[in-house]
Amino acid sequence: MKRIAILLAAMAMALSANSQDRTLRVNYIFSGTAKEQEISVAELCSFEGWAGRRVNMDKLPLRGNGQIIMEGRSTKDGDFDKVLYKTSFSTLFQEWQATEEATTTRKAFENVFLLPMPEEVARITVRLFDFHDNVSCELKHVVKPDDILIRPTGGSTTPHEWIWKGGDDLNADLDAEHRIDVAIVAEGYTEEEMDTFMADAREAMASLWAHEPFGTYKDRFNIVCVKSASKETNVSVPRKNSWKDTAVGSHFDTFYSNRYLTTLHLFRLHDILAGIPYEHIIILANTATYGGGGIYNSYTLTTAHHSGFRPVVVHEFGHSFAGLADEYFYDDQYEEQYYPDTEPWEQNITTMKDFSSKWEDMVGKKFSNQKSSIDWKGKKKNPGKITVGTYEGGGYQSKGVWRGSLDCRMNTNSYPAFCPVCQRAISRMIEFYTEETD
């Protein structure tokens, strides 16, 4: 009897999933200074298909530095009382707010979120949090699905090619399971360099699968390569006065930090992707200059021709996909991001405020690590047995923040694997996207 109930529930879920066939894309401008924030709607767009998750729609994957929530009404003209979709994110804007520049300047940043197109009028709430977990800014706006100003996009003309559909059978059904759709986007590759891009994209994928738990869960992913050609080869390096005309206009020296490679052009990035099934984004930059960045539920951007490409692309995806924190720290960090009164939402660091919500249950346990892990050059390397504990230093702070292992993919490029704490966090994230959880 129970089995039939489960089967019926699964069928109902599949039916409701099939009715979801359109994406609502909301373009926002987040602006402000170190002290204040403002959120404005720039434009609403829509396109065919929905590549986001089809399970756990009303639950958050993590708390995040910001959240977006879409609510509908149980009764016509009633309150918005029914959560239709929720997700969390981080932004470059909030990182910028911690810089010196933000104390003297006001700036604006593009942000894009993909939501399932509601069938009826819905209300969207976007909120940002400060370092103490307080809501620092909030915008609510109502969306009518028949609004004539929602711009249809899509039918993308950007050439694209799948290299993975839950496996290497590229004739497999894209939607066979609730798979996670990852787009790998070309940046700084000219039309003539697309073969190089495809080889780099395959290398990035191989490096992901060579890290647990991605290796174990690789059948839950689809990977599409997006051949967005740039007019010029390579990417911009402002400190060398070198600016290039590239697909997503990325550059090094973000916030005047040499190796921080990002793009501010999120509207352009999502225009390139419109119509292609995607949810998570990895941008590969055609350069040998070291750098990269990964922003939770926004994008990973990394350099494809530096010798550290393989570990770095996985490290950055750890940020953008799983919301993991950096586990390294500086001795002289004076600007704190993590305070003793607040437990960080990132699963791989703790301030001990609420350690039981983290890896307290893993402390003292030994983990043998692992069937897949690689060194700097992509060769198989086993890190051996690891005992999980509490090691002070992480999240850029040498004091007041603890991590679970001596070393990890989120700490150094030379270490060959994610630590057990990060592995569990990534596994949970993959399961969140692909299985109904309690």
Ligand SMILES: [Zn+2]
């Ligand atoms: Zn870790």
